[in-house]
Structures are given as structure tokens and as C-alpha cells.
Amino acid sequence: MSLPVATNSVARDTWTVFARAMRLSLRNPAWVVIGLTQPVLYILLFGPLLEPLSGQLGSGNAYQVFVPGILVQLGIFGALFVGFGLIAEWRAGVVESQRVTPASRTALLLGRVLRDVVVLLVQGTVLVLVSLPLGLRAPLVGVVLALALVALLGAAFSAVSYALALTLKSEDAFAPLLNAVVLPVLLLSGILLPMSLAPGWLQAVSDVNPLKHVVEGVRSLFDGSYTSATAWWGLGLTLAMAALGWWFGVRRFRRESS
Amino acid sequence: MIEARGLARTFRRRKQEVHAVTGVDLDVAAGEIVGFLGPNGAGKTTTLRMLTTLLTPTAGTATVAGCDLLADPVGVRRRIGYVSQSGSTQPEALAGEEVVDHGRLYGMSTADAVARGRRLFTELDLEGLWERKPKAMSGGQRRRLDIAMGLVHEPGLVFLDEPTTGLDPQARANLWEHVRGLREERGTTVFLTTHYLDEADALCDRILVIDRGAIVAEGTPDALKSRVGGDVLTVTAARADRAGELARLVAGLPGAEPPQVHGDRVVARVPHGGSALVQLVRELDAAGIGVVGVESRRPSLDDVFLGLTGRSLREEGAPAALPEPEGALQ
Numbered sequence: 390m391s392l393p394v395a396t397n398s399v400a401r402d403t404w405t406v407f408a409r410a411m412r413l414s415l416r417n418p419a420w421v422v423i424g425l426t427q428p429v430l431y432i433l434l435f436g437p438l439l440e441p442l443s444g445q446l447g448s449g450n451a452y453q454v455f456v457p458g459i460l461v462q463l464g465i466f467g468a469l470f471v472g473f474g475l476i477a478e479w480r481a482g483v484v485e486s487q488r489v490t491p492a493s494r495t496a497l498l499l500g501r502v503l504r505d506v507v508v509l510l511v512q513g514t515v516l517v518l519v520s521l522p523l524g525l526r527a528p529l530v531g532v533v534l535a536l537a538l539v540a541l542l543g544a545a546f547s548a549v550s551y552a553l554a555l556t557l558k559s560e561d562a563f564a565p566l567l568n569a570v571v572l573p574v575l576l577l578s579g580i581l582l583p584m585s586l587a588p589g590w591l592q593a594v595s596d597v598n599p600l601k602h603v604v605e606g607v608r609s610l611f612d613g614s615y616t617s618a619t620a621w622w623g624l625g626l627t628l629a630m631a632a633l634g635w636w637f638g639v640r641r642f643r644r645e646s647s
Numbered sequence: 648m649i650e651a652r653g654l655a656r657t658f659r660r661r662k663q664e665v666h667a668v669t670g671v672d673l674d675v676a677a678g679e680i681v682g683f684l685g686p687n688g689a690g691k692t693t694t695l696r697m698l699t700t701l702l703t704p705t706a707g708t709a710t711v712a713g714c715d716l717l718a719d720p721v722g723v724r725r726r727i728g729y730v731s732q733s734g735s736t737q738p739e740a741l742a743g744e745e746v747v748d749h750g751r752l753y754g755m756s757t758a759d760a761v762a763r764g765r766r767l768f769t770e771l772d773l774e775g776l777w778e779r780k781p782k783a784m785s786g787g788q789r790r791r792l793d794i795a796m797g798l799v800h801e802p803g804l805v806f807l808d809e810p811t812t813g814l815d816p817q818a819r820a821n822l823w824e825h826v827r828g829l830r831e832e833r834g835t836t837v838f839l840t841t842h843y844l845d846e847a848d849a850l851c852d853r854i855l856v857i858d859r860g861a862i863v864a865e866g867t868p869d870a871l872k873s874r875v876g877g878d879v880l881t882v883t884a885a886r887a888d889r890a891g892e893l894a895r896l897v898a899g900l901p902g903a904e905p906p907q908v909h910g911d912r913v914v915a916r917v918p919h920g921g922s923a924l925v926q927l928v929r930e931l932d933a934a935g936i937g938v939v940g941v942e943s944r945r946p947s948l949d950d951v952f953l954g955l956t957g958r959s960l961r962e963e964g965a966p967a968a969l970p971e972p973e974g975a976l977q
Contacts, residue, residue, distance in 0.1 A: 397752075397753075397754045401751075402752060405748055405751040405752055406752075408748075409740075409744070409748045412740075412744065413737060413739060413740055416739065416740075417739065478737060480733070481733070481734050481735075481736065481737055481738060482731050482733035482734035482735045482736075482793075483734075483735060483736065483737055485701065485731055485733065485735075486729070486731065486734075486735035486736075486749065486796060486797075487749075487752060488701060489699050489700065489701060489724055489727070489729040490724060490749065490752040490753050491721045491724045491725045491752075491753060491754065492752040492753075
């Protein structure tokens, strides 16, 4: 029997999985369009509501507060939903057929996560560009650092989403779980409005939500305060979540699928 | 090609231990087509998933394609092809791209994977479908595409899980041709599971019968059938009221087992169908009993299965050992 030359490596396998996933995403123009319009709609239709509140937000510019929030929202909630695609792939037998290949299990996860990160970065860039004519003022370095932080956050949540999808293997179980998690996390993170507007008890509750600190960290990057404690907290917590998400995801992809 | 000893798998379901496979010994030689026959829930898929590294056995050892299943699963994966019953391609992807990406995951270069994929499409009657989406293919085409996926890296050993389930008779016969071709044209060893007797009979050099997680018999289809002993004799009386007399005559044939009477039909197993038939016709003549049909047939694998397990393979409602774990859920 003829054996193929063994040229598997994590990097090469990751590239194969990434390129395949990216191609499938791009081939579905509906998704690309929805993925790009949604953040824009937030900016266009929700942003103006915040403009009169600028004074209370403690900033001269509502978009400087709002855009970082929407970026984090994209990073978390966009990524959390990628598991639906994996459930469909699992049902079609794709996950299993990839698992009988010698390809690295890490690559099967990493390739998909990288696709999600690229999609996220494109969405985030469009978001920032659209906000500029509306009045967003932020230093370029800050915006780039913020996008990097959001990409890391997105990678963490997309790994978690894939791990949960492979655990539950059913949209009917996955959807309610996401809904149960997403709403309270969203409301307690100060994504739409800063928690500084909240009464004391609500602020106290939101303090235990790591995502609130990530949002504030991204806001301080938009502010140009790169070395502030808030920025460091945001980075530290994001790294911690990325490590946890990665551990969970790899574990699930390695484990046998029974 | 495959050598397994005491392969077993226990699942834990709600704190209960379920013994899906209790200890399978099997040997498959290079170039053989071996069928794994058993009803749903017998442990076919679980055994297959262990041999293909998808499930870790809870006990036992195996060497698959020259690599130790437990010590070198990656080596096993590199050398085998697996065509699962749940498919292998994204409905929205292009067929050719799926095959090429699959080849790349086996370490092939894109150029090699394209060349090999194109050739497989020709061999498997998938010409012109390279840029077709699997969702727009017929069931038979999709199965052949799954097989192309499983063969892209030219494995010497291929596992096919229920390859023809859900196909129409024409597509099944066509797929059988392709499976035979695998062995004839490239000497591929094929290990397939099926719960269709005709499939095992038509396709396999050797059959392993599995029931309730253990192998209960093995041999060539003919050897298994001869184990049942003799042929099945069916005689239909011209008048139903004379079926009793007819049954007494049949019972008197040398070596005949007690006949069963179904209305005007009498069925009995006899050691030698041919000679029994001749003798019976003479006696019927002498007794003046009219018959409208006499038939002697070789036992089918269903008779074999019934003889081995006391259950018919066709009884889908038979108390299965346990629900087939994962993958059987469709």
C-alpha cells in the first residue's frame, strides 16, 4: 500500500482548516452582509440616542464610549454563536471525518477560531470606520490595541462556543443556554451604557462580571490611557478568559466524541 | 491487516454501565472484503469506531494496518480510510474542495490531492460533479463522494459503515460494484458493516456475525449457510385440506426436521434438497396428492442468524442489546 508522505504539522493543518472555513463563510454572502451591517446598524440607529447624554457619560464624545462597547459586544456575542455552525458540521459528519485524519486536534479548533477572529477584525474595522464621520475621535494606536484585545476576547469565546457545541450537539440545547447567559452578561457589562450611570447596588453586582472590566479597558484604550490600571485589568482578564476558553476547547476536541 | 483481541467498550449512561461491546476477537487479512453483520444495536458501529481510533477501547488490544491502536493512533489514522454512515462533507461546500482539503489533512500536497481526487471522481462515476454542492447531489452520489473522501490518501484498508443504508436498489447495486472494484483494482482491504443479508452475501469473502456485543459466528457466506444444515423445502398443496397429509409425507423424508404448516404451504428443513425433492414427488404421485409448487432453496443468511441467535435479523423491533451509541442518531 502506498503511504502519503507525512507532512502534517499543526501550522499546516491549521491553515487547511482555516482556509476551508473562510471559504465557506465567504461563499455565503448573506452571512457576510449581515455580519457587516449589524454593527453598522448599532452605530447608526443607537449611537445618536447617546449623543445628548454625552455630558453624563463623562466624555465629550458619545462615540468614544459607545464604539468600544459595541466592539466588545461583537467579540463576545458574535463569537458565542459560532457553535451553531459546528453543530451543523458535526451532524453532516464533517467533524468525525476530520477526526479520523492524522491532523492535529489543536488545528481542527485553531483553524476555525482564526476564521472567526478574521471575521471579527473585519467587522470591527468597518465599525470604527463608519463611526469616524459620525464624530468618533480616538488615537490610532488605541484603536489598534483595542481591536487586538477584542480579537483575543473573540478567540476565547469562539473556543468556548465550539466546546459547548461539541458537548451539547443540539441546537435545541445550545440556543437556550446561550440566551440564558447572554442577556444578564450583556446588561451587567456596561456595553451599551457605562455602569457609572448605575445605582450603587447595580454597580456592585456588575463589578464581579469580568466583561465589565474588559469593556472599561477597551474604553481606556480609546482614550489613549494605555498604561492605566483599567487598561491592564482589561488585558489581564481577557488573557485569563482566553486561556480558560482555549483549555476547554482543546480538551473537547481531543476527547473522543462519544 | 486487522488483528483485535478482546476489544471491549463500556459506556456509562446515567450511572449505569452499558456493555456495548463485550470482547471482540477478529482477524482480517490483506485484500479481504469482510462484512460485519448484525442487527441495529449489536455493537457494529461501536467496534468500528474503536478500530478507527474514534473511541478508546475500555479493554483489549488491536493492531490495525500494522500500527498499535492504543500506542500509535496517528499511525493508524494515516493508513486507514473511514466512511461513516453520517456522511463527511459540508452540504454547502463544493465536492471537489472538500476532497482536496481532506487530502491535505492527510498530509498530501494540494496538487496531489487534486490529481487523486479527480481520478477518484472518474472511477466513482462522479464526473462533472467536482464543483457541485453535496446538498444538490443524489443519495447515491453523496455516498460515492463520502467514499472518495475516505480514499483520497490511498489507504490500504477502508472501513465502510453501513455503506448502502438509505439507497435505492439501483444505487446499492452500483455501490457494490465500486466496493468490489476497490479490491480488484488496487487490492484494498475492505471492512464493512451492514444489517442487510443480501449485501453481506453478495459482497463479502467472509462474514463476522455480531450479536449483543460479541461475535457469535464467522465464515464465508456459504460456510455459514451450510452450518444451518441442509436446505429449506417448501411444498404448496393444491387443496389446503390435504396439507396435513402432505406434511406427514414430508416428515417421513430421510433426515427431515418436523415440518411447519402455513395454510396450504408446508416448510421443512432437509439434509439434501435435491434427493428429497425426487423422493417426495414420487410419493405424492403414489398418494394422489396434487401440489402446485415444490421448491428447495439454500438457507439464507437470515436462516443462519435465526439459528445462531434465536432471533430473525429482520425483526427490527427485537429487543436490541442497547441503543447504538452516537452516530446512529440521525
